[in-house]
Amino acid sequence: MVASIVGKELSKTNTVYFLPFLEDDNFLSLDPKKMIPINANRSIFEKMWIKSRKTIEFLFNDKSFTPSKYTKKELKSLISIIKEKEIDILILNSYISVAFFSTSIKKIFPNIKIISWMHEDTDYCFNYITKNYHLAFIAAIKLSDSIVCLSQKAYEVYKQINPNSFIIYNPMVLNSDRKANLKENVISFTSRLDIKIKGLDFLVDVAKGISDGWTIRVAGQGTPEEEEEFFRLINKNGVSTKIEYVGPLSGDELKAHYLSSSIFLSTSRTEALPLVIIEALSYGLPVVSFDHSGAIELLNQGENGILVSDFDTDEMADKVNSLIENFDLRESYQKKALKKAKSFEMSNILEKWNIVLNS
Template sequence: MKKILFILNKYEIGGLEKVNMTIASSLGKEFSTTVYFQKSSENFSAVDKTIRFIIGKNNKVHFFKNPVLFMKAILTRKIQDKKNLIFNKVKSEIDFTNYDVVILNSEDILYASYIQQINPEVKIIWWVHNEYDIIMNRRLGDATNEVRNNLKFVDTVVTLTEFDKREFEDLHKNVVTIKNPLTINQGKVLSSLDSRVISFTSRLVFEQKGLDLLVQIAKKIEPGWKISVAGDGPDRQMFLQLIEKEKISDKFIFEGMLDKEALRLHYLNSSLFISTSRWEGFGLVITEAMSCGLPIISFDNKGPREILANGEFGILIEKYNIYDFVEKINYLISSKEYRRELANKSLERVKEYSLTKVTEEWKGIL
């Protein structure tokens, strides 16, 4: 039986973690799958019996055992030096000779050469969860040469959109696009589209998720309608302060971090879904909302553009065009018929993201 290892940073209820766990569980019905979290997490519980879990020890304990590498990482602040330090801990916790396939997520591409040295026979897959520009120029900007070197040891690069596939093909000969699967149960019950609620699901960070843009939009939507926010994050308090400053607290409902059935109810209790992100590698929350029969409005960036097929299955708004965004929301608010039309398009499109379909695509590259 083929043995597959997924490497993640730590357990969180985020899109990257959810899709890894979902794919690992689905593949676990046919293969031996292990998920390794490099950091421990207080809220982790191994509920999926199809997956073997390995939880890494506290990084700080290991760092102080390697003072030279630790000081170099601190002084240079380069991501490669940080990854060199962390990989010393990783290899003490994982026996890479036990695995046939290792799946690295985003910045962990910088482990590829080390893993290949330990096990020359292993197949390495790099699963890229962000837009090309974000991952290469922001997240790995000071390690461009190291990324190119590590790509020599990667068998397949997996992107989430065709747009990013074309850009990564300049760096690697074997790039495939595999969509993220639905990570919530679709169910037979759909939104009635009757509530005066707009759903918004996101990690609460200003820069990427456009929380400042969301506040500007909220100020202009029709009276009586509210935005229900599911999610949490480091900018939560700043977000609340901005809402209070703008005197629109009555426009928001805060649900906190939701998962599984609670998240599905969040979508079912609303009549449309909006995304204000400045960039998205994919947009898992969009497909979640679509599966519950919601019409979608999103700023135009790579992930939503691919999901909505350039506007065929939802409304794409030019980046930062608040006026147009509000106009489209208010038109949907005024027309249940149009909400129903877009909801039907959502349900048609979301069939492309079934777990069965996506799992078969993954099996094809293992």
């Protein structure tokens, strides 16, 4: 979604094509003539055959495989589009497309400029997501002409591999023209219902410790199985009166979600640069979060919000209660939040992107 929004803005001064790799839904009503999917339709038999080949390579190649071997159909489509449209800059969005296409495209088109746009937390990316093709991923990063990442932590990692690395924040997507009045007895929480990554198990622990009369309102989408597991956690921990699940929200409903709350809570175990915290800041909400890299970046080491270490849910509940009991403290964090939110205005983001594109 963020890539589509930034690309749409860049298309005002550049010719931009959108090349979906894993899915081809046109979420933002992009010009169909500029949207060219390169995803390949494969039979179940072919998918099983590819999975078997990956497993064999993994077992006999020091527990590693080369991802580009298994996307030859997609690569062929991408090569054709580059030639036909005379593309001279290719932005590979996220670790998957970087690992799958960067090395091959650079060999075939040595003069094309490749920008690898990395959205993930580096610990999560290197130690979990790409651990089975670590060498191929590192090689792809080295071959890239530029790396765009989202935080100082990520920058420190990537600049050791590729010195031509930049920090560019994701832009604010949900336009905010008002700020919360901080007088509602509601704590907003916005997340997909991924129990592990988003720390919903931590959330129910925190809920047990917050002051009576306050509610954590959860907006987010999940599968029926994820919803069922979340409800099980709520009932098991006896916090059904403390947590209100309102389902997925967007547009004016999502704006109201933020405006009608007085504190924003994040319990994620890992995040690169969480959009929901950016949204909360833009509505002037005091933010309480675990100290993953994304929150550290957005809250300026705890200057613009409250960071909690070691996934300590008791301390997090105490910090939330300190905001509940002190309206002046909430207002103080609101001023800092609104100031930080200016960093995510589209004009600032585009200025930095143009530096990378033209460097």
